[in-house]
Amino acid sequence: MKIFAVNGSPNMKKGMTHILLENFLEGARAAGAEVETVFLQKKKINYCLGCFDCWVKTPGVCVQKDDMPELMEKASQADCIVIGTPLYVDGMTAQTKTFLDRMIPFADPHFELVDGHYRHPTRHKRGNPLDIVLVSVCGFYERDNFDGLIDHMERMCRNLQSRFVGAVVRPSSYIFTLEKFLSEQIKEIKEAARRAGRELVEKGTLSPQVLDDVARDYLPKEALLKGANEFWDKCIKAGKFITI
Ligand SMILES: Cc1cc2nc3c(=O)[nH]c(=O)nc-3n(C[C@H](O)[C@H](O)[C@H](O)COP(=O)(O)O)c2cc1C
Structure with a gap:
C-alpha cells in the first residue's frame, strides 16, 4: 500500500499532531506500507482562486504556480x-x-448521479476508490470535539467519491507532554496508534477498539481542568507557550 500523508499543523515536528501521526505511520510502515509525509506549512500552497480554469481552460491543471502540482502527483x-x-x-x-x-482539478466539472446524489466524476479513474484516513488531535478533553470535523471528512469523501476509512483522534493532546507523570499511559496511546496503522495496511479498516484505545481518557476530567489552568498560568507568567 502506498500512503501519502500530509501534516497540516503549523507546529510541524514540535506538534502533538506529529506525535500521533508518526506513530500511526510507523505501524503502517511496519506492516509493509510505503509512506511519504509532507508538512503543508513548508509548502507554498496558495488559496484556490475559484476561477474554474482547471475545469474549462486547462482541464486538470491549475493556473497557479506553486507547490501543488508536486503534491497532486504524490496524491494521484x-x-x-x-x-x-x-x-x-x-x-x-x-x-x-x-x-x-486545491485538489479540485482532480474533479471533472460534469454532474453525475451517484446513489441519488449529484457528484463530479473524478479525472483519475482508479480500480478502487481512494482511501482517506483522518488523524487529528485537540486540546479539549471530550472526544465529541471531533464530531464536526469527522462529519466534514465523511462528506468530503462522498463528494470526492473516496472511501473514508476512519478517524484516529486524540483529545487532551497535551497528555503527550506529561511524560514525567504519565509515561505508561502515553506508551499505550502510541502503541494503539501504531496498531491502527498496522490495521489499515493489513485489513484496510480501523476497528472501533483501536480507535477507542487511541482516544481513551486517562485523567479524571477535573484533574485535567486543574492541570490545564496551571499550565496556562505558567505560560502567561513566562510570556511564552511552553512546548516540549
Ligand atoms: C487557532 C486554534 C484553534 C483551536 N481550536 C480548538 C478547538 O476548537 N477545540 C479544541 O479542542 N482544541 C482547539 N485548539 C487546540 C489544538 O487542537 C491543540 O493545541 C493541538 O495540540 C494543536 O496541534 P499541534 O500540537 O500539532 O500544533 C486550537 C488551537 C489553535 C491554535
Whole structure:
C-alpha cells in the first residue's frame, strides 16, 4: 500500500499532531506500507482562486504556480491519503483546507448521479476508490470535539467519491507532554496508534477498539481542568507557550 500523508499543523515536528501521526505511520510502515509525509506549512500552497480554469481552460491543471502540482502527483499515485490536522475552531487547519480545496482539478466539472446524489466524476479513474484516513488531535478533553470535523471528512469523501476509512483522534493532546507523570499511559496511546496503522495496511479498516484505545481518557476530567489552568498560568507568567 502506498500512503501519502500530509501534516497540516503549523507546529510541524514540535506538534502533538506529529506525535500521533508518526506513530500511526510507523505501524503502517511496519506492516509493509510505503509512506511519504509532507508538512503543508513548508509548502507554498496558495488559496484556490475559484476561477474554474482547471475545469474549462486547462482541464486538470491549475493556473497557479506553486507547490501543488508536486503534491497532486504524490496524491494521484497513492492508494491512501492520511490527513493529519489538529482541530482548529472545530475544524481542520487553514493549511489543510487550502490543500484540499486545491485538489479540485482532480474533479471533472460534469454532474453525475451517484446513489441519488449529484457528484463530479473524478479525472483519475482508479480500480478502487481512494482511501482517506483522518488523524487529528485537540486540546479539549471530550472526544465529541471531533464530531464536526469527522462529519466534514465523511462528506468530503462522498463528494470526492473516496472511501473514508476512519478517524484516529486524540483529545487532551497535551497528555503527550506529561511524560514525567504519565509515561505508561502515553506508551499505550502510541502503541494503539501504531496498531491502527498496522490495521489499515493489513485489513484496510480501523476497528472501533483501536480507535477507542487511541482516544481513551486517562485523567479524571477535573484533574485535567486543574492541570490545564496551571499550565496556562505558567505560560502567561513566562510570556511564552511552553512546548516540549
Ligand atoms: C487557532 C486554534 C484553534 C483551536 N481550536 C480548538 C478547538 O476548537 N477545540 C479544541 O479542542 N482544541 C482547539 N485548539 C487546540 C489544538 O487542537 C491543540 O493545541 C493541538 O495540540 C494543536 O496541534 P499541534 O500540537 O500539532 O500544533 C486550537 C488551537 C489553535 C491554535
